[in-house]
Amino acid sequence: MAKELTVAIVGATGAVGTQMKEQLLKRNFPIKHIKFLASARSAGTEVEFGGKTYTIEEATPEAFEGVDVALFSAGGSVSAKLAPEAAKRGAVVIDNTSHFRMDPNVPLVVPEVNREDLAKHNGIIANPNCSTIQMVVALEPIREQFGLKNVIVSTYQAVSGSGVSAIEELREQSAEWEAGKNVEAKILPVKSDKKHYPIARNVIPQIDVFTDNGFTYEEMKMINETKKIMHMPDLPVAATCVRVPVVSGHSESVYIEVEKEASVQEIFDVLRNAPGIVLQDDISTQDYPMPLFVEGEDPVYVGRIRQDLSNKKGFHLWIVSDNLLKGAALNSIQIAESMLEDNLL
Amino acid sequence: MAKELTVAIVGATGAVGTQMKEQLLKRNFPIKHIKFLASARSAGTEVEFGGKTYTIEEATPEAFEGVDVALFSAGGSVSAKLAPEAAKRGAVVIDNTSHFRMDPNVPLVVPEVNREDLAKHNGIIANPNCSTIQMVVALEPIREQFGLKNVIVSTYQAVSGSGVSAIEELREQSAEWEAGKNVEAKILPVKSDKKHYPIARNVIPQIDVFTDNGFTYEEMKMINETKKIMHMPDLPVAATCVRVPVVSGHSESVYIEVEKEASVQEIFDVLRNAPGIVLQDDISTQDYPMPLFVEGEDPVYVGRIRQDLSNKKGFHLWIVSDNLLKGAALNSIQIAESMLEDNLL
Numbered sequence: 001m002a003k004e005l006t007v008a009i010v011g012a013t014g015a016v017g018t019q020m021k022e023q024l025l026k027r028n029f030p031i032k033h034i035k036f037l038a039s040a041r042s043a044g045t046e047v048e049f050g051g052k053t054y055t056i057e058e059a060t061p062e063a064f065e066g067v068d069v070a071l072f073s074a075g076g077s078v079s080a081k082l083a084p085e086a087a088k089r090g091a092v093v094i095d096n097t098s099h100f101r102m103d104p105n106v107p108l109v110v111p112e113v114n115r116e117d118l119a120k121h122n123g124i125i126a127n128p129n130c131s132t133i134q135m136v137v138a139l140e141p142i143r144e145q146f147g148l149k150n151v152i153v154s155t156y157q158a159v160s161g162s163g164v165s166a167i168e169e170l171r172e173q174s175a176e177w178e179a180g181k182n183v184e185a186k187i188l189p190v191k192s193d194k195k196h197y198p199i200a201r202n203v204i205p206q207i208d209v210f211t212d213n214g215f216t217y218e219e220m221k222m223i224n225e226t227k228k229i230m231h232m233p234d235l236p237v238a239a240t241c242v243r244v245p246v247v248s249g250h251s252e253s254v255y256i257e258v259e260k261e262a263s264v265q266e267i268f269d270v271l272r273n274a275p276g277i278v279l280q281d282d283i284s285t286q287d288y289p290m291p292l293f294v295e296g297e298d299p300v301y302v303g304r305i306r307q308d309l310s311n312k313k314g315f316h317l318w319i320v321s322d323n324l325l326k327g328a329a330l331n332s333i334q335i336a337e338s339m340l341e342d343n344l345l
Numbered sequence: 346m347a348k349e350l351t352v353a354i355v356g357a358t359g360a361v362g363t364q365m366k367e368q369l370l371k372r373n374f375p376i377k378h379i380k381f382l383a384s385a386r387s388a389g390t391e392v393e394f395g396g397k398t399y400t401i402e403e404a405t406p407e408a409f410e411g412v413d414v415a416l417f418s419a420g421g422s423v424s425a426k427l428a429p430e431a432a433k434r435g436a437v438v439i440d441n442t443s444h445f446r447m448d449p450n451v452p453l454v455v456p457e458v459n460r461e462d463l464a465k466h467n468g469i470i471a472n473p474n475c476s477t478i479q480m481v482v483a484l485e486p487i488r489e490q491f492g493l494k495n496v497i498v499s500t501y502q503a504v505s506g507s508g509v510s511a512i513e514e515l516r517e518q519s520a521e522w523e524a525g526k527n528v529e530a531k532i533l534p535v536k537s538d539k540k541h542y543p544i545a546r547n548v549i550p551q552i553d554v555f556t557d558n559g560f561t562y563e564e565m566k567m568i569n570e571t572k573k574i575m576h577m578p579d580l581p582v583a584a585t586c587v588r589v590p591v592v593s594g595h596s597e598s599v600y601i602e603v604e605k606e607a608s609v610q611e612i613f614d615v616l617r618n619a620p621g622i623v624l625q626d627d628i629s630t631q632d633y634p635m636p637l638f639v640e641g642e643d644p645v646y647v648g649r650i651r652q653d654l655s656n657k658k659g660f661h662l663w664i665v666s667d668n669l670l671k672g673a674a675l676n677s678i679q680i681a682e683s684m685l686e687d688n689l690l
Contacts (some may be wrong), residue, residue: 177519197637202636203501213652236654251551286538304550310582
């Protein structure tokens with residue numbers, strides 16, 4: 001990969017944007033030139049990258065001239081407005097918001113699962129929802145070997161999925177609780193929604209706002225994105241998404257039914273050899289994944305694998321990954337790396 | 346209920362025992378005389394009850410002479426040894442440990458579900474596991490109306506289920522985390538198990554020790570106890586039990602399949618009129634149960650009820666209750682009250 005690229009980051013100061021910068025450096029992404037873009041309000045702010053200081057420029061359509069890859073993570077409305085402008089100017093947009101994910105003209109990609117979809121892009125690639133990514137990374141190798149006919153997931157999602165202000169809110173509420181003060185809630189479950197509830201010492205069964213069918217948008221993202229990424233439009237998928245007082249690292253209790261009979265040992269073997277996965281499952285040593293221990297780690301960790309006691313083709317899995325890394329920033333950079341390797345950039 | 350009873354509490358100083366005392370007072374249980382029993386080591390300690398001070402006596406077999414109801418919550422080995430001795434002396438034992446729960450000669454009772462089983466007692470009644478109780482209270486009225494053919498549950502369980510020392514551990518770890526110190530773990534997931542993990546800022550997919558089939562005892566309790574209480578030995582039940590950093594209040598994400606077609610509105614109607622349940626489900630006002638708000642409350646709260654998008658007979662429920670109350674102490678006292686009303690005491 002001698003080629004070097006001009007990279008733009010839109011939303012570099014957010015929880016995901018910060019990780020994007022780190023991933024670019026850590027993975028030695030071949031950068032010729034990098035620029036940082038934001039709204040007029042944030043333009044002029046300084047940002048550090050690789051020991052140098054950069055001034056954030058205003059994200060105008062023209063700012064994308066000459067950009068090869070534009071990494072967006074500044075909210076759906078920013079992507080809606082500017083991603084097509086960037087694409088029009090020849091940049092490949094890798095968008096971390098939900099805005100384009102279900103657009104049939106936009107590939108929604110987890111490289112371990114559907115890297116081949118990258119070739120079909122029209123200037124914009126969507127990065128899936130954090131909770132979806134880690135689940136499909138674990139399910140795809142099982143599907144390849146044994147088929148897949150049902151998925152039911154309950155999530156235990158970290159506050160960092162709601163951004164830096166939600167992490168701060170958890171810290172403040174914890175301190176208030178320690179001090180015996182009244183705990184105030186302003187951000188979670190959804191900053192723009194009507195009511196807010198404390199997350200310290202609590203779990204909140206709402207992530208994103210509600211849709212008319214009673215599911216939240218987060219739940220519908222998991223349902224619809226899983227089908228799209230896995231190319232299984234008719235796969236039954238159900239999700240219940242819950243916020244827990246964890247800083248980073250989403251956990252998922254997943255029930256699946258496979259098509260062909262399988263044993264736990266066979267599932268172990270499949271996952272042990274699958275890309276991006278660490279099998280962490282040894283009950284004799286109480287070894288299983290936990291969010292506190294995956295923070296800052298790249299892989300998707302899978303454990304607690306059990307065959308259902310009433311259904312031989314039913315399996316229970318416990319899937320944990322850092323939602324800011326494989327769930328967001330890392331997957332975005334892996335998309336760019338895959339496109340480079342596949343001569344799509 | 347003019348009858349007044351002699352009550353013994355074994356394990357009055359634990360998390361559940363403390364709630365048992367409060368429930369007896371709050372519900373005006375007809376007490377003629379009360380005595381507090383514990384191991385020789387704790388005998389002599391003083392305990393408050395209803396404004397009076399009592400001295401804890403040693404729990405010898407003879408201490409149960411003249412006792413009408415003995416409430417046990419001092420660990421399985423204490424119950425194993427002393428519950429039969431108490432029963433032999435004419436006391437009815439209501440045992441909060443898991444020791445006798447699956448004994449075919451011991452009724453396992455949630456009064457809202459299988460009160461009729463109380464009549465079959467042989468001196469010992471078992472109080473089910475906390476996470477089981479709140480689930481069957483919610484499932485029974487649905488089963489009555491629509492049948493039940495499958496249950497898959499993922500839990501979000503509070504630390505108080507592991508006792509006072511686990512609550513203290515969460516508090517200490519939170520303070521250590523706030524202070525930037527290393528967080529030490531000594532109690533959770535299971536005090537007697539080999540390894541301990543922090544619960545602050547974490548979730549732990551292990552409650553109780555592991556069984557050979559890969560499920561934990563807690564998961565097997567939910568599976569086996571649900572079948573026994575509901576009189577459905579062949580009901581497929583699957584459980585994944587997870588500890589979360591919540592003080593009190595267990596939450597459960599439950600997927601069920603019913604026999605007859607039903608609508609969400611019909612499930613609402615059934616639950617609204619069911620005993621012991623508060624239906625808390627209005628997405629227009631973000632109204633759903635959360636553990637922080639059920640602490641100290643008697644009912645089982647149910648919300649987030651959704652029809653599965655791929656299976657008309659599939660429904661998702663979110664069930665929350667105070668694990669020390671309906672999950673333990675309250676259910677024990679309700680068993681005693683039911684027995685009084687049914688002339689079994």
